[in-house]
Amino acid sequence: MAFNSLVFLFILLPLTLLAYRFIPRQGRNVFLLAVSVIFYAWGSLQALLLILLSVGFNYFAACGIGRHVKEQGQSAARLHLAAAVIFDVALLAVYKYTGLGMPLGISFYTFSVMSCLFDVYYGKAPAHVDFLDFCLYVLFFPKIISGPIVKWEAFLQQVRTHEVSREGYYQGFELFMAGFFKKVLLADKLGMTFAAVRDLPSQTVGMAWISMLAYGFQLYLDFSGYSDMAIGLARMFGFKFDKNFDYPYTSENVSVFWRRWHISLGAWFRDYVYIPLGGSRCDRTRHIRNLMIVWLLTGIWHGSTLNYVIWGIYHGLLILLDKFVIGNKLQKAPRIIRVLLTDLAVFIGWVFFFTPGIGSAFAHIGRLFGIGAAGFWSRATTFSLTENLILFIITILCCSPLLKNLHARLVYKKKSPALYVSVALYVLLFIFGIAGILGASWSTFMYANF
Amino acid sequence: MQTSDMQQPQKKRALYRRSLIFKHHRYVYIAVMVLIAAFFVVNLITPSKDYSETENRALAKRPAIKEGIKNGSYGQDYDTYYSDQFTLRNQFIKLKFIGNQLLHIKESSGVLIGKDGYQFEIPEMLDQKLAKSTTGKINQFKELNPDVSTHMMVVPGSAAVLTKKLPANASVSDQVSDIKKYYEQVGEGIDKIDAASVLKGADSDYLYYKTDHHWTSEGAYAVFKEAAPSLGIEEPVSYNKYTVSNSFQGTLSSKSGDFIGKDTVEIYVPKGSKISYFVSYPSSKEKRATIYKPEMLDTKDHYTVFFGGNHPLVEINTTAGTGKNLLLLKDSYANCFVQFLIPYYDRIIMVDPRYYYDNLNMVISNYSINEMLYLYSADTLFTDTSLADALEAAIDAKEESGEQEDESQTEEASESESAGGENAGE
Secondary structure, three states: OOOOOHHHHHHHHHHHHHHHHHOOHHHHHHHHHHHHHHHHHOOOHHHHHHHHHHHHHHHHHHHHHHHHHHHHOHHHHHHHHHHHHHHHHHHHHHHHHOOOOOOOOHHHHHHHHHHHHHHHHOOOOOOOOOHHHHHHHHHOHHHHOOOOOOOHHHHHHHHOOOOOOHHHHHHHHHHHHHHHHHHHHHHHHHHHHHHHHHOOOOOOHHHHHHHHHHHHHHHHHHHHHHHHHHHHHHHHOOOOOOOOOOOHHHOOOHHHHHHHOOHHHHHHHHHHHHOOOOOOOOOHHHHHHHHHHHHHHHHHHHOOOHHHHHHHHHHHHHHHHHHHHHHHHHOOOOHHHHHHHHHHHHHHHHHHHHOOOHHHHHHHHHHHOOOOOOOOOOHHHHHHHHHHHHHHHHHHHHOOOHHHHHHHHHHOOOOOOHHHHHHHHHHHHHHHHHHHHHHOOOOOOHHHHO | OHHHHHHHHHHHHHHHHHHHHHHHHHHHHHHHHHHHHHHHHHHHHOOOOOEEOOOOEEOOOOOOHHHHHHHOOHHHHHHHHHHHOOOOHHHHHHHHHHHHHHOOOOEEOOEEEOHHHOEEEOOOOOOHHHHHHHHHHHHHHHHHOOOOEEEEEEEOOHHHHOHHHOOOOOOOOOHHHHHHHHHHOOOOOOEEEOHHHHHHHOOOOOOEOOOOOOEOHHHHHHHHHHHOHHHOOOOOOOEEEEEEEEEEOOHHHHHHOOOOOOEEEEEEEEOOOOOOEEEEEOOOOEEEOOOEOHHHHHOOOHHHHEOOOEOOEEEEEEOOOOOOEEEEEEOHHHHHOHHHHHHHOOEEEEEOOOOOOOOHHHHHHHOOOOEEEEEEEHHHHOOOOHHHHHHHHHHHHHHHHHHHOOOOOOOHHHHOOOOOOOEOOO
């Protein structure tokens, strides 16, 4: 099931929230687990079987690792850890590369279970793993389909003690709404723009830019919107997950971008790959090697084709470039210039995401700069641009904290009628969102395919 | 002391601000949840509908749990069912259109929202490969039936004609020139009627419906007047015009969600004509003394007032006494054109190859066809393969029977399958 499906919004969500109030404390986690199973099984029963297999296997593996660590120390558990990680990665690879069709959320939950294995291995989490806690950790419905990839250690701190506060409850719902608007009102529309412009017969330079921008904005609003919904929902049940996006398109260099984009994935690679490899506390060659390994793996995580590998390497090189070559020189440039340059580099990277192969990726990048394009501009380009101008302006405003700050300034003022206007606007946008869902043929969450 | 005095009002302000934020979040929650609860209840108690007229399709029913789980499609089926049966579904679709208008988006689900209430289907482009195959068959069929005087009329969609009514800067493929290219591939022996030029030169704008993808009777009449001489009609009679509907909202409205404008449907009846005629629909064994089906005006698609939509084969016999028997191979654009043709033919056989699976040779011989007209909208002709298939089947049958002619008379034609069911729409 998806958060932006009508069955979730109008049946499962209200019933779950209502029932949760009446469930006694000790039964709450079991209840959340049951809801999560329905939520996940809704899409496919086979996928449920697979995830249960993964949960079962990794539970025993984590227990085994824990026992060895406790009794004989870390090195004794190394073999167990390696075997379990190989199994998990192999399972993921089978689905990624054999074209069997990716079970929903497999990239996300595989990383979750591995987080548990690592945390137990490194002693960040207790050696004893509780089965119910572990099941809820992997299957918890707000995060199962597309993250955030919460670490086991962080989840464990909350799983027994999560408590719904009135403030957190309403705040969570508000965040859910904000994410819903991003996903349904903006990202889905941008998706249509992207598809329409991409399919036009003669591609001008202008069109190459419009489709690249539409895709990059869509990806951000789609994914960050879905993350907001997930974090907001978890908050309504008393779980505090860290934010997954922090206005990444306002970053002044690529390293900062990656601390703000899909934060939970970056943290996963940092803690479980980069730092164990030695991180930056080693000589320069090793440091560079570590960075490139992380970026290669990040690329591979996102998709199965060669495009994603190249995209990963591209980002690795951008970071090296920034760290060792031009970063210092650019410091003197105004911030806005650095932000725009970073966005340019990042958006060009997205070309590898939306093109089917290497050839078409480079063809598109060529067209951005006039190589192989059908002219610079055309009537159809003007139409595409004017058609989407308002959408683009709203989108750009949503990529920075501007709109949010403005809203706060207007609304959270003494005796301001703006507060009621704002509430009415939320309701109106929600109704338009439902209209968007009903009007569109089914639009599934983009990032779930990765 | 001093510092805490300074902090006090600041702290108070922060607390007050926090209470405002809380209030806002709480009100949003309550308002949206009330809405969700209301829809939850209304969706629960509203009985399911079987059919959506607006969308012209059957709506999904509640899936059976046992079967759904067995197929593993229960969740998906239920999603479809829930969204199909959602309360105020049609109103929501209108709302989506309004939302698009607010964002100044001029394209709604493949429909361009033009000026003065005109909506346009994005025109189909000429597919050279398909065009080559279809025109090849058309030419071959003409060679096999050299005595049948053959005409062809391809009508462009509204976007190619009413270009001034398109949204600003919209660039659509030029169907007028595409039709010219298509005609170039059609053999010399076939008379090609330039409907596009007539329509482009016409004074009126109401040549096409604003909310539907068909041309109006007015548009068809404009073309008929110009085409009459080449069809061998020397002195066209004049017609009485009757308005049969003022409230037509066609397929483009259903697609785009723009239900603001309404269309007028007119019929043209020959003035003072003594010719009577008789229409029969073999596939449904129905017979009528008129080509109009006024009962269709009670349904959503008022364009189906002509013949009640598309049929595999329609047979019209008249008392005209001209000795001309016309085979019309057509799509739905022909349905409102035929009203002008009735006084000039003894017999008009309308065949829609999309639904017709019998042998065309039989039609030619059984009905003593001596005139033929291909009447298509460019949108159908540029995308549809059934015309080429029907012609190919007829050509193959004829060649085969030609080979066998010496040995025995052909009987195979009578073996052909019966025609398919009734089909409305398009």
